[in-house]
Amino acid sequence: MTRVMMASPGFLVLRVASEANMNDSKQMQLGMMPAVEHDLAARPERIGKTAVEYTQARSILNRATGFLSSYDFTLNPFAGCSFGCTYCYAVRFSGRNDAEDSWGQWVDVKENAVGLIGKIPAGSLDGKRIYMSSVTDPYQSIERRARLTRGILEALVERHKPKMVVQTRSPDVTRDIDLFHALVECGGKVQVNMTVTTDDEELRRAFEPGCPSNTVRLNAVAEVQKAGIQSCITMTPLLLVRNAAAFADALLTTGVKRFITQPFHVGSAQFVAGTRQAALQMMAERLGCGAQDVVRQHMLHYNAVRAELMGRLPGLGEGREGFAPPF
Numbered sequence: 001m002t003r004v005m006m007a008s009p010g011f012l013v014l015r016v017a018s019e020a021n022m023n024d025s026k027q028m029q030l031g032m033m034p035a036v037e038h039d040l041a042a043r044p045e046r047i048g049k050t051a052v053e054y055t056q057a058r059s060i061l062n063r064a065t066g067f068l069s070s071y072d073f074t075l076n077p078f079a080g081c082s083f084g085c086t087y088c089y090a091v092r093f094s095g096r097n098d099a100e101d102s103w104g105q106w107v108d109v110k111e112n113a114v115g116l117i118g119k120i121p122a123g124s125l126d127g128k129r130i131y132m133s134s135v136t137d138p139y140q141s142i143e144r145r146a147r148l149t150r151g152i153l154e155a156l157v158e159r160h161k162p163k164m165v166v167q168t169r170s171p172d173v174t175r176d177i178d179l180f181h182a183l184v185e186c187g188g189k190v191q192v193n194m195t196v197t198t199d200d201e202e203l204r205r206a207f208e209p210g211c212p213s214n215t216v217r218l219n220a221v222a223e224v225q226k227a228g229i230q231s232c233i234t235m236t237p238l239l240l241v242r243n244a245a246a247f248a249d250a251l252l253t254t255g256v257k258r259f260i261t262q263p264f265h266v267g268s269a270q271f272v273a274g275t276r277q278a279a280l281q282m283m284a285e286r287l288g289c290g291a292q293d294v295v296r297q298h299m300l301h302y303n304a305v306r307a308e309l310m311g312r313l314p315g316l317g318e319g320r321e322g323f324a325p326p327f
């Protein structure tokens, strides 16, 4: 038996009483509706070194918690991420036993995601702050074929006016500039966050082996900004910087006016950039210290770079406050 209740104005919560494998008191979150097939443009089984699988998600919007609790929902079109950043905290939320070793080698496409969005009552996401994405990159390589993120945006634009922050390391975000305009024109809001973690391309390759280059990313966010879409450069986590003044100048040439920085954290606190062992070891080598001294040595570097950036970048936010919804 399925009972439908209003949990809060405009929001449906389903309580499923008869499912044997589900606790009776467990409330299904917004968007946990019967799977609806989305006609994906393509279903490749591999993208480069990354194995691709196709799954039916039970939900597509999750209540934002922890570091992102000032948002209403997080939205992750995929699980896993082919970009495979060595420091990625999302590993800890993947639910896979081998995630630490296999991160970057697999991605699950939530192929019913657009259908789930389509089931949410029209207008019920108006004004809701949605962070896309918290544990994957919505524009990683598979998106070029799957077009799932685009389908989700189309479904949102059609029936809702959300306030969206779109977080990525990919230049492919420029493909959807038309939808960002459409979202704003229909009464919603959007900010595109582009992450850049260092000015050192060799360091970038070591820590972010599957990611596009810094130059490509900066060109992309410049294009987004030039198109009139609100944008932000997130230095999260800020790794090591060779020349902070020149780095700041390079960021400013994009035309972007908003910036966020955050140190390279060691630990696994929820929704803080907790660091995987591989990244911790690399950072120790780069800093010329033992693993036990990484935090102190990195913070010395971080504080010096941050002071330089503060003097040059207007609107530089930091950490949790910096990540608060911009609208």
Ligand code: SF4
Pocket: 081, 082, 083, 084, 085, 087, 088, 089, 090, 134, 135, 136, 137, 169
């Ligand atoms: S792009 Fe984001 S989600 Fe993907 S591996 Fe890097 S930090 Fe993790």
